[in-house]
Amino acid sequence: xxxxxxxxxxxxxxxxxxxxxxxxxxxxxxxxxxxxxxxxxxxxxxxxxxxxxxxxxxxxxxxxxxxxxxxxxxxxxxxxxxxxxxxxxxxxxxxxxxxxxxxxxxxxxxxxxxxxxxxxxxxxxxxxxxxxxxxxxxxxxxxxxxxxxxxxxxxxxxxxxxxxxxxxxxxxxxxxxxxxxxxxxxxxxxxxxxxxxxxxxxxxxxxxxxxxxxxxxxxxxxxxxxxxxxxxxxxxxxxxxxxxxxxxxxxxxxxxxxxxxxxxxxxxxxxxxxxxxxxxxxxxxxxxxxxxxxxxxxxxxxxxxxxxxxxxxxxxxxxxxxxxxxxxxxxxxxxxxxxxxxxxxxxxxxxxxxxxxxxxxxxxxxxxxxxxxxxxxxxxxxxxxxxxxxxxxxxxxxxxxxxxxxxxxxxxxxxxxxxxxxxxxxxxxxxxxxxxxxxxxxxxxxxxxxxxxxxxxxxxxxxxxxxxxxxxxxxxxxxxxxxxxxxxxxxxxxxxxxxxxxxxxxxxxxxxxxxxxxxxxxxxxxxxxxxxxxxxxxxxxxxxxxxxxxxxxxxxxxxxxxxxxxxxxxxxxxxxxxxxxxxxxxxxxxxxxxxxxxxxxxxxxxxxxxxxxxxx
Amino acid sequence: xxxxxxxxxxxxxxxxxxxxxxxxxxxxxxxxxxxxxxxxxxxxxxxxxxxxxxxxxxxxxxxxxxxxxxxxxxxxxxxxxxxxxxxxxxxxxxxxxxxxxxxxxxxxxxxxxxxxxxxxxxxxxxxxxxxxxxxxxxxxxxxxxxxxxxxxxxxxxxxxxxxxxxxxxxxxxxxxxxxxxxxxx
Numbered sequence: 001x002x003x004x005x006x007x008x009x010x011x012x013x014x015x016x017x018x019x020x021x022x023x024x025x026x027x028x029x030x031x032x033x034x035x036x037x038x039x040x041x042x043x044x045x046x047x048x049x050x051x052x053x054x055x056x057x058x059x060x061x062x063x064x065x066x067x068x069x070x071x072x073x074x075x076x077x078x079x080x081x082x083x084x085x086x087x088x089x090x091x092x093x094x095x096x097x098x099x100x101x102x103x104x105x106x107x108x109x110x111x112x113x114x115x116x117x118x119x120x121x122x123x124x125x126x127x128x129x130x131x132x133x134x135x136x137x138x139x140x141x142x143x144x145x146x147x148x149x150x151x152x153x154x155x156x157x158x159x160x161x162x163x164x165x166x167x168x169x170x171x172x173x174x175x176x177x178x179x180x181x182x183x184x185x186x187x188x189x190x191x192x193x194x195x196x197x198x199x200x201x202x203x204x205x206x207x208x209x210x211x212x213x214x215x216x217x218x219x220x221x222x223x224x225x226x227x228x229x230x231x232x233x234x235x236x237x238x239x240x241x242x243x244x245x246x247x248x249x250x251x252x253x254x255x256x257x258x259x260x261x262x263x264x265x266x267x268x269x270x271x272x273x274x275x276x277x278x279x280x281x282x283x284x285x286x287x288x289x290x291x292x293x294x295x296x297x298x299x300x301x302x303x304x305x306x307x308x309x310x311x312x313x314x315x316x317x318x319x320x321x322x323x324x325x326x327x328x329x330x331x332x333x334x335x336x337x338x339x340x341x342x343x344x345x346x347x348x349x350x351x352x353x354x355x356x357x358x359x360x361x362x363x364x365x366x367x368x369x370x371x372x373x374x375x376x377x378x379x380x381x382x383x384x385x386x387x388x389x390x391x392x393x394x395x396x397x398x399x400x401x402x403x404x405x406x407x408x409x410x411x412x413x414x415x416x417x418x419x420x421x422x423x424x425x426x427x428x429x430x431x432x433x434x435x436x437x438x439x440x441x442x443x444x445x446x447x448x449x450x451x452x453x454x455x456x457x458x459x460x461x462x463x464x465x466x467x468x469x470x471x472x473x474x475x476x477x478x479x480x481x482x483x484x485x486x487x488x489x490x491x492x493x494x495x496x497x498x499x500x501x502x503x504x505x506x507x508x509x510x511x512x513x514x515x516x517x518x519x520x521x522x523x524x525x526x527x528x529x530x531x532x533x534x535x536x537x538x539x540x541x542x543x544x545x546x547x548x549x550x551x552x553x554x555x556x557x558x559x560x561x562x563x564x565x566x567x568x569x570x571x572x573x574x575x576x577x578x579x580x581x582x583x584x585x586x587x588x589x590x591x592x593x594x595x596x597x598x599x600x601x602x603x604x605x606x607x608x609x610x611x612x613x614x615x616x
Numbered sequence: 617x618x619x620x621x622x623x624x625x626x627x628x629x630x631x632x633x634x635x636x637x638x639x640x641x642x643x644x645x646x647x648x649x650x651x652x653x654x655x656x657x658x659x660x661x662x663x664x665x666x667x668x669x670x671x672x673x674x675x676x677x678x679x680x681x682x683x684x685x686x687x688x689x690x691x692x693x694x695x696x697x698x699x700x701x702x703x704x705x706x707x708x709x710x711x712x713x714x715x716x717x718x719x720x721x722x723x724x725x726x727x728x729x730x731x732x733x734x735x736x737x738x739x740x741x742x743x744x745x746x747x748x749x750x751x752x753x754x755x756x757x758x759x760x761x762x763x764x765x766x767x768x769x770x771x772x773x774x775x776x777x778x779x780x781x782x783x784x785x786x787x788x789x790x791x792x793x794x795x796x797x798x799x800x801x
Contacts, residue, residue, distance in 0.1 A: 240766045274670030274677075302669040304727040305767055309671065317679050320768030360729060 234258075235268075235310050235318035243324040243410040246358065250294040253285060254310035254319060265290040267313030272323075273306050297325045299358030326358035328412030332387075332405040335419045338428045338520045341456035342512075345391040345423065346384055349405045352414060361409040365389040370400040370420060395423050424512050428520035429454040432466065432488070432505045437530035442587050444497035444533045450489040451505045451525070463511045468492070469524070473500035498534035502527040640797050647796045650789035653744060657782035660737045664778045667728045668771045679772045687712045687780055690787045699795060706788040710745045713781050717742035720774040727767060741781060 235256045244250060254270070256263045268290045270277040277292065285291045290310070300306050305322030312318050330352025337347040347365055365378035378389035395401070401423070405416040432451040440446040449468060457464055466484040470492060471477055484490055495501060504524040512519060665673030681689075687709060694702060721738035728734060765773070 241768075271671065274674050302667065303730065304668055304771070307669055307671060307768060307771070309768070320766075320772070322767035322771075 237308065237310055237319045237321040239321065241305065241322050241324065243326075243359075244297055245411065246299050246325055246327055247296055248325075250292075250297060250323065252292045252294075252308065252321065253289050254292070255289045256318065257288075264288060268318070269311050269313075271307075271309045271311060273301055297323070299327070299356075300325045303360045324359055324410055326409065326411060327353065327356075329353070329357055329361045329407035329409055329414045331414045332363065332407055332416040335403060335405060335416060337403060337419070337421060338426045339395070339423045340428055340430065342395075342397065342423055342427055344393070345395055345401075345426075346388060347378070347391075347403060348385060348388045349416065351387055351407065357409055357411075359409040359411065361407055363387060364406045364408070365391075365403065366406060367391065367401055367403045369396060370402050397423055425517055426520055427509050427512055429456055429464075429507050429509050429522045431522045431525040432507050433525070435503065435505050435525045435528045437501070437503045437528045439530065439533055440491060440583070442533055443583060444535050445493060445495045446583075447492045447495060447501060447503070447530055447532060448489065449492060449503055449505065453488055454507055454522070457507075457509060463509075465508050465510060466490075467506050467508070467521070468503065470501050470503045472496070473502060473529070495532050497532050500529055500531045502529050504528070643792060643795045644797060647789065647792035650785060650792055653785045654782070654789050656737070656741065656744075657778075657785045660734075660741055661778045661782050663731075663734045663737055664724075664774060667724070667731045667734050668775070672771065672775060679775065682773065682776055684716060684773075684776060684780065687716065689780060689783050694787065695790070699791070702791045706784065706791055709780075709784040710788065713777070713784065714742040714746040716777045717745075717781065720777050723770045724774060727770070745781075745785075 235254050238253050238255070242250065254265070254268060256265050256268065258264075265284050265286075265288050268282075269279070270282060270290075270292050272294075277294075281294065282290055282292050292308075300323065305324050307320060308323055309320045310318045332349045332351050334350040335347055336349075337345050339345050345367075349363070349365075351361070351363065363381075365381075366375050367378065368375050376391075378391050380390040380392065382388060383390040399422065400420050403419045403421065407414045407416075432454055434450075434452040436450045438448050438450075440448050447470075451466070453464060463486055465486060466488075468481040468484055468490055469478040470481075471479065481490065481492070492501070492503070504527055506524045507522045508519050510516075510518040662673075671677045690705075690709075694705065697705070717738055721735055721742065724731065724738065725735055
């Protein structure tokens with residue numbers, strides 16, 4: 001039904017359809033209905049819920065909730081002007097504008113230069129130190145300011161001693177003299193100055209100026225040599241910290257040096273990773289040396305090395321050596337790279353032999369321009385997984401790069417095959433922002449999805465294609481709408497009424513700078529949810545959302561209807577026929593049903609009232 | 617004239633202002649910090665032994681308690697000393713710890729490069745106890761010795777340092793607790 005003053009439905013549809021096509025390019029079949037403007041002229045607000053999980057750009061629900069809470073609390077350093085330096089005691093718990101309320105990494109680094117304590121700290125209430133605070137809530141909990149506070153408190157502590165003594169002395173004098181303490185005196189009046197050591201020596205520094213008597217002994221101790229005059233046996237294990245292949249054998253010795261001389265190896269025994277080794281593996285080479293023979297060694301239990309320890313008869317530890325048993329690295333493979341907005345390069349790879357070498361293996365990503373230039377080494381590792389690296393600086397375009405990975409450990413090294421690529425061939429973007437999902441008027445089986453093209457694409461001479469996926473709220477199965485082409489809106493049809501759907505969109509920047517190659521799909525956007533209207537008609541089971549018989553709301557029926565409409569337009573001179581017209585008819589049908597039901601209800605109550613008699 | 621409790625700016629102005637609340641407040645704050653540090657020191661020690669492998673962390677594991685330059689464990693008679701002396705010893709010990717913790721962290725960065733949480737805890741511990749005083753000169757010598765030492769002695773040294781850190785922070789908390797309001801003065 002046309003409204004007064006409005007264009008006729010057919011004219012509006014064709015005019016606006018042409019405008020939409022010009023704006024958005026070719027239209028895909030899956031989003032055919034989206035070329036028609038949404039029924040905003042009805043004057044009704046969209047009924048979609050439009051819930052977005054990207055409210056604060058944070059994926060972790062718990063941290064997002066905390067972030068929201070902390071972001072709104074007063075005294076948030078993120079909202080304070082940069083010049084305002086929060087007092088140490090106020091920030092015992094780190095307020096932060098980031099996802100986790102306890103993460104202070106960046107804020108701490110920004111304030112590193114501020115790590116000098118204030119000579120005077122104004123009195124305030126004690127800081128709200130959390131009882132039983134556990135920094136292992138996944139993030140640091142300790143702000144830089146605690147170091148400042150501790151340093152300041154150390155200075156205060158140093159002054160506390162003299163102050164306390166002076167106060168005690170004054171108290172004694174007052175008691176002797178019959179006066180009251182502290183009523184009419186300040187610290188200055190009793191002759192106590194704020195003791196701020198102007199770089200002067202404290203007790204530790206004073207002791208440091210004396211030659212440390214134990215330093216020579218320490219050096220001897222850490223090198224395993226006997227302590228002079230200590231009266232204790234010491235020993236040396238040979239070899240020290242050997243590196244061995246899995247399955248190999250080891251011959252080790254423990255030589256005892258005693259004070260007084262003449263210590264014997266009698267009674268010594270070995271342990272490996274805390275487990276006592278069978279005596280039959282040991283034998284005495286001589287009076288002061290116990291030998292050990294191990295065969296068919298297994299891979300090291302920890303990357304810091306297996307602990308082989310020589311014990312005295314009483315169980316005390318005489319010496320230790322760490323064994324590194326493992327495998328040389330195998331060739332890394334499956335290198336893949338992507339460049340976000342042509343400004344950087346992030347590469348991933350798979351370590352050879354599933355990465356298990358039992359030894360710490362260092363992976364280094366190297367790259368160079370193919371025809372000239374020197375080797376460069378990537379420096380930012382583990383950015384998108386354990387075997388990844390990020391090259392952040394601007395890279396050359398229209399020229400190939402060679403990229404490879406080198407793996408190194410104590411037993412050897414290996415190099416991957418070289419990957420050659422042009423940055424323009426591996427471009428990806430951020431996911432489309434501002435994804436909105438809303439209802440389509442009263443249509444109970446449709447939702448409209450709109451998004452914005454990623455901002456970086458504006459600078460690039462290429463096209464973009466999009467993909468949409470959606471799922472029912474309590475399902476893990478996504479349905480993908482593949483052929484969304486270059487437009488930034490789409491209408492999902494054939495949905496269940498009264499159902500919450502989660503929707504995501506991603507982008508592929510293909511045809512960049514005239515190239516025909518497809519780029520790399522972006523990540524999916526944050527899920528956005530909306531619900532389809534609940535069905536007005538009572539269905540089977542009372543209020544169910546099943547359509548009536550013959551109601552063409554399912555996908556196959558809708559396709560058939562589309563074909564029929566197309567045939568009609570072609571053969572029956574009905575140029576105004578379109579899906580939009582059909583949708584309007586359906587909305588009108590639902591509305592008229594609702595009105596009829598309401599009228600019947602009023603009519604029924606009116607009849608009942610009349611039966612009761614006129615009102616008094 | 618506004619009155620600021622505990623202010624030292626104008627001692628003549630209001631003779632009724634007592635300096636004790638300011639001191640008590642500082643003591644309370646420092647005691648709270650020490651309590652938190654004690655908890656973190658416990659966690660650091662647990663994390664440390666976990667990454668060194670057995671027998672570190674096993675019950676009954678008792679490596680030689682090597683003396684560390686400029687730092688030893690709190691003496692048995694520490695609690696019987698006068699408060700100022702105890703605080704002085706606490707402060708001296710905490711001032712000696714940061715370079716030792718740095719040495720341990722550097723060695724662990726070689727032995728356990730993937731133990732990010734351990735390395736972070738060691739870094740935090742060194743920073744949290746670092747004060748304005750110059751660090752003891754023995755630190756450089758300790759660092760040099762630790763680099764050349766074998767892996768097992770380095771593990772033992774780290775265990776010793778983490779243990780000393782825990783002992784001294786715990787000792788400091790106890791000493792300050794006696795001074796804090798409500799404690800046995």
